[in-house]
Amino acid sequence: MSSLKIAIQKSGRLNEKSVELLKNCGLTFENYKSSLISSVSNFPLEILFLRDDDIPEYVQDGIADLGIVGENVISETGVNVHFLQRLGFGKCTLKIAIPNESELVQINDLEGRAIATSYPNILKKYLSDNQINATIRTISGSVEISPGLGLSDAICDIVSTGGTLKSNGLKPFADVMSSEAILIGKNGIEKEEAVKELMQRIQSVLKAKETKYVVLNVKRENLQIIVDLLPGVKSPTVVPLAEEGWVAVHTAIQERDFWEKINKLKAAGAQGIVVMPIEKIIM
Numbered sequence: 001m002s003s004l005k006i007a008i009q010k011s012g013r014l015n016e017k018s019v020e021l022l023k024n025c026g027l028t029f030e031n032y033k034s035s036l037i038s039s040v041s042n043f044p045l046e047i048l049f050l051r052d053d054d055i056p057e058y059v060q061d062g063i064a065d066l067g068i069v070g071e072n073v074i075s076e077t078g079v080n081v082h083f084l085q086r087l088g089f090g091k092c093t094l095k096i097a098i099p100n101e102s103e104l105v106q107i108n109d110l111e112g113r114a115i116a117t118s119y120p121n122i123l124k125k126y127l128s129d130n131q132i133n134a135t136i137r138t139i140s141g142s143v144e145i146s147p148g149l150g151l152s153d154a155i156c157d158i159v160s161t162g163g164t165l166k167s168n169g170l171k172p173f174a175d176v177m178s179s180e181a182i183l184i185g186k187n188g189i190e191k192e193e194a195v196k197e198l199m200q201r202i203q204s205v206l207k208a209k210e211t212k213y214v215v216l217n218v219k220r221e222n223l224q225i226i227v228d229l230l231p232g233v234k235s236p237t238v239v240p241l242a243e244e245g246w247v248a249v250h251t252a253i254q255e256r257d258f259w260e261k262i263n264k265l266k267a268a269g270a271q272g273i274v275v276m277p278i279e280k281i282i283m
């Protein structure tokens with residue numbers, strides 16, 4: 001069987017999580033920083049380590065079959081690729097930001113102003129959708145320093161914690177797009193058996209990540225309240241404890257419901273609650 005090729009970021013914000021995801025899918029490969037291509041020994045896949053800006057076009061042109069890249073970069077390059085899976089990491093927002101002391105109040109106030117960005121195409125579309133004429137100054141990095149240097153009145157760049165804006169005396173002004181890492185494929189690749197297999201593995205890893213395994217002890221008389229709170233993947237496993245009248249309940253709960261459920265479980269008499277990560281969930 002000929003190998004598929006997947007392009008991931010060589011270094012930077014998405015590299016570590018992309019490698020971790022592929023390893024969690026059971027793929028075995030060398031991850032030397034110096035090698036730009038690595039073969040997976042137990043799956044028909046080669047990994048190309050690239051600058052993230054190049055990944056969408058490599059996938060569109062079929063040089064790579066698959067890629068992991070930020071939605072922002074896909075939009076900026078305007079490629080025609082297939083979105084296979086949102087991956088839940090690399091979450092950020094592309095925002096317009098202005099100096100703290102700026103007199104701009106609403107987005108229409110950007111009319112006639114200069115905005116520095118590494119995302120000229122996304123910004124151009126945003127401005128045109130909002131019928132604003134502004135000058136776009138394209139720079140490739142360290143965008144946040146440009147208002148301080150007198151190069152622009154505003155910036156359009158990626159924000160996550162907001163720390164970089166703050167330390168450069170800027171404040172958020174408008175949200176342009178939200179983004180996360182996406183698995184993309186060249187058109188038609190989703191029909192390949194190996195891609196289906198890889199997608200199934202990725203989905204089971206993602207599903208496991210958002211779920212926790214919970215074990216707790218409860219008096220049998222309170223069991224029904226606990227079972228009602230914990231539907232589990234199918235239904236909870238209930239096993240008797242050595243101590244008469246007590247049972248252990250094993251189940252899975254969604255990470256997002258975690259604290260709310262844990263407090264309700266404690267209120268319902270649950271004791272010795274142990275919460276564990278899950279590696280994979282195969283449905």
Ligand SMILES: Nc1ncnc2c1ncn2[C@@H]1O[C@H](COP(=O)(O)OP(=O)(O)OP(=O)(O)O)[C@@H](O)[C@H]1O
Nearest residue numbers: 009012013014051052053070073090091092158160
């Ligand atoms: N602060 C952040 N928090 C979360 N995700 C981010 C953050 N900054 C960037 N990202 C996401 O990670 C992607 C890669 O960011 P990074 O800063 O590593 O890009 P880069 O410097 O252009 O890398 P390359 O050297 O590959 O061209 C971005 O396109 C975006 O999707």
Ligand SMILES: O=P(O)(O)OC[C@H]1O[C@H](OP(=O)(O)OP(=O)(O)O)[C@H](O)[C@@H]1O
Nearest residue numbers: 013141142158159160161162163164165
């Ligand atoms: O809101 P924050 O959490 O501060 O993150 C935002 C910063 O993160 C990204 O840069 P990165 O640190 O990846 O460096 P780079 O621009 O050199 O790629 C982005 O370009 C912002 O500058």
Ligand SMILES: [Mg+2]
Nearest residue numbers: 051052053054
């Ligand atoms: Mg880049």
